[in-house]
Amino acid sequence: MNRKSERPIKITEVCLRDGSHVMQHQFTEDQVRRVARELDDAGMHYIEVSHGDGLGGSTLQYGKSFVDEMKLIEAAVDECKQATVAVLLLPGIGTVHELKQAHTLGAGLVRVATHVTEADVSAQHISMACELGMEAIGFLMMAHMASTEKLVEQAKLMESYGAQAVYVTDSAGAILPHEVHEKISALKESLSIEIGFHAHNNLSLAVANTIAALEEGATRIDGSVRCLGAGAGNAQTEVLLSVLDRMGINLGIDIYKMMDIAEHTVGPLIPRPQEINKGSLILGYAGVYSSFLLHAERAGQRFGLDSRDILLELGKMKVVGGQEDMILDVAAQLAKARKLEV
Amino acid sequence: MNRKSERPIKITEVCLRDGSHVMQHQFTEDQVRRVARELDDAGMHYIEVSHGDGLGGSTLQYGKSFVDEMKLIEAAVDECKQATVAVLLLPGIGTVHELKQAHTLGAGLVRVATHVTEADVSAQHISMACELGMEAIGFLMMAHMASTEKLVEQAKLMESYGAQAVYVTDSAGAILPHEVHEKISALKESLSIEIGFHAHNNLSLAVANTIAALEEGATRIDGSVRCLGAGAGNAQTEVLLSVLDRMGINLGIDIYKMMDIAEHTVGPLIPRPQEINKGSLILGYAGVYSSFLLHAERAGQRFGLDSRDILLELGKMKVVGGQEDMILDVAAQLAKARKLEV
Structure with missing residues (x-):
């Protein structure tokens, strides 16, 4: 694969955060400990742990968590020997207070997520994360809704607040490969920070779109083991790593161990098959x-x-x-x- | 999408043949009638009906069919007002005798399938299909195992026998998008007949690979509703059609009806979720x-x-x-x- 970046590729496993939607936010501490421990042992770079809607999401509106997410973050940090625990924060749902608390518990990276046209609400949280010494990443959700021009404008805002990377976040799984090429290459040309891509599989394109993003120079990607994420899941981590390996790209993660986590640890947790059904398909199709x-x-x-x-x-x-x-x-x-x- | 062919795209629904593996060849006549009737009503072009391993596959070695495939072919033909019923034939498993029988019952198209390096064994069956007035199509299986040069050589053999199209058949779901581009474009340059692509989803690339094939000028594609096919299934038909529609490509098939068939008719038949698990992933990864x-x-x-x-x-x-x-x-x-x- 011709990659337009020489930087190393970093992957974030999101099953303990995006998968929280599928689990109706009922993860137990034991489950999180085991998944985090095994992911860390396999060499995973970042492990995101938060309520599905980010820090502070445990509400009647978004669904109450079975276990307080701070307890889960602490547990994951406790299990990780080398991986960095990441958190998600949507300004308006999560606050600076919760960000500080997560940082104190050992979270090393935060993704500050806004609607693709509302990057301006992320300024305070990105700055705070930088002050705390965390990796601060902007996360532009529902990215299919914005023109490439608008996307670049919003990403630049996040860069100006101090973000070390900005993600194109395909929340609805609605972006097509040629659109990924267009969006990521435009960002790559206009920004000097890292570019990331977060896929959903509603149109069965999550792995292909992630490859397209890498080809254009993205260096931050996401996956969920056994597709444990909202909608039809994300780029299935163990599949994505297998494809990348076949393309000669090795992320230093043990693929067999990832396959085993998918089959024996995460698979049995999933309450319903992560197939593309009528509901998830129409979300991607309609966007x-x-x-x-x-x-x-x-x-x-x-x-x-x-x-x-x-x-x-x-x-x-x-x-x-x-x-x-x-x-x-x-x-x-x-x-x-x-x-x-x- | 820039397509390198002006010919119309024709799609074959394979759930009643490739899905026969998943069903352990236990399709009932009622099931086949209902699926064929609804697919025909939605406007599907071709509906493949055969034992999973093609005509004559009902043996102890390949698995005995619950209902004789000739009876299922006859039932599907009976239900179809506009769609053509297709059959699969692997020389060595199926014979000219069975081909004639399927033709007599109303099958209008046969795909004569060989290992990618053994096209020469298809000569007799392709010629016979032409004589019978059927559409005769070559199907080069395990196509990832051959170099592009070898693939072109073998496809040309099938063309010389009278095949009206040759498929690149990714039996193991092991081909990557850039390889699809290379293989299909080489065939397009060297052959004057139609080119087809049959995907499997073991590496989560079936839909993306099918799009790549179309971009290079393929005009024959396959899908399985609700991913009901061997391994991790094929390109999921209703998802593929949704993606093509989003790209401005309309095959004249009612997408809502296809979504409904997936959800209400085929979904409930499937004995286990069509997810990518340890078994299907390693098949694609190892090829x-x-x-x-x-x-x-x-x-x-x-x-x-x-x-x-x-x-x-x-x-x-x-x-x-x-x-x-x-x-x-x-x-x-x-x-x-x-x-x-x-």
Whole structure:
């Protein structure tokens, strides 16, 4: 593979954070200890541990955690001999207070995540992380919703706040390989910090998109063992590492051990198969938030519409999280248009 | 997408043939009727129906079918208003006799499949299919094992026998996107007939590889609804169609109906989740036959080796089906080499 960067590639395992959604935030301390210990032993670089929606996510709105995430972070740090424990923070959900607490417990890296057009809300948290001496990384979510120009503008903001890397985060699993090439190469040209890519597998493209990102010079990638992440999961770590090995790229991680963790440790935890089903596929196809699914189903029933038509329309309109009240409006408009057609 | 062909793209749904492996060849007539009827209604172009190992595969060696495949072919033909029923034939397993029978029952297309280096054994069956007035297609299996030069040579043989298309068949799910580009573009330059690509998802690349094939001018592609195919399944049809639609490529198939077939008809049939697990991953990573898995496990136990080391060695040596006796030899050699190291 021709890579446009000479920097080493660093991978973050997200099953203990993105997978928290799948587990309905019910990870036990024993589970986190065992997974972290085995990942560390396999040579994993970073292990992200947080509520699925980041620090402070354990609420009625986002789902209460079974075990306080600070306890889980502490447990993971305790198990890691070489890996760095990472945390996720969405400003508005998590606060500087929680960031400091995670740092005190030993977390060495934070990804400060905002909607792709709202990088400006990350300034305070990125600066604070730098002050604390943590690795501070910007995480631009729902990246498929922004033009490449907008994405570059927002990434530059994060760079200006002191981020050491910025991720293109394909939260809905909606980005296609040629779009990854375009977005990552534009960032690579415009920024001097590292570029990362976080994939979801809703369109079965997570591994391919991650390779595309590496080809364009990304040096930070994410994976989830056995695809344990939201939607259809992420780039499946042990598969991704196998593909990279076949391409002559060795990250210094023991692939057999990763396969064994997937089969014997993480696999048995997963409550439902991480396949691409109707729900996860439509999220990627429409490019919308997972929280829209249920609302669209209800609106569909009310207006006699296929919920997929509503979701596709919401995707086209680039409706974002927090605008759930738009769903009924969109459904009403669609129903009216249908009536006029008849 | 820039496509190097102006010909229309034709897709073959393989869940009723490749999926027969997963179903241990126990499809009932009712199941086949319902799946074929719904696929036909959605606008599917070709529906392949045969034993997993092709016509005549119902044997003790390959697994006995619950229902005679001729009965299933007849049932599928009966249900199809517009789709063409296709069959698979591996010379040596299936015979000209069975081909004629399938044709009489209404099968309109046959894929004559050989190991990638053994196209010469397909001459008789391809000629016969042409004589019968069927569409005759060559299917070069385990295509990752041949150099591009060899692949082109073998494909040309099939073209000379009268094949209207030749497929690159990634039986082990071991081909990487850049290799697809290389192989398909070489075939496109050297042949005047259509080129096809049949993917497996063992390395999570089935959809991406299929897109890569289309970009290079392939016009025949395969998918399996809900990933119901051998190994980790194929390119998941409803996902592939969604991605193609997002790229502006419309095959005239109703995507919502395909999603519904996946969720409500095929999904409930599948005996185990079509995830990428330890077994399917190592097949793709090593690039070996699925029948080697159990043999390698046993040899590993006997010689105190990790079966994956044996499989990787077999992959490097390009050992093919029928050479299972090599597995013990390879294990013995590996064990000896390990001893010398100590």
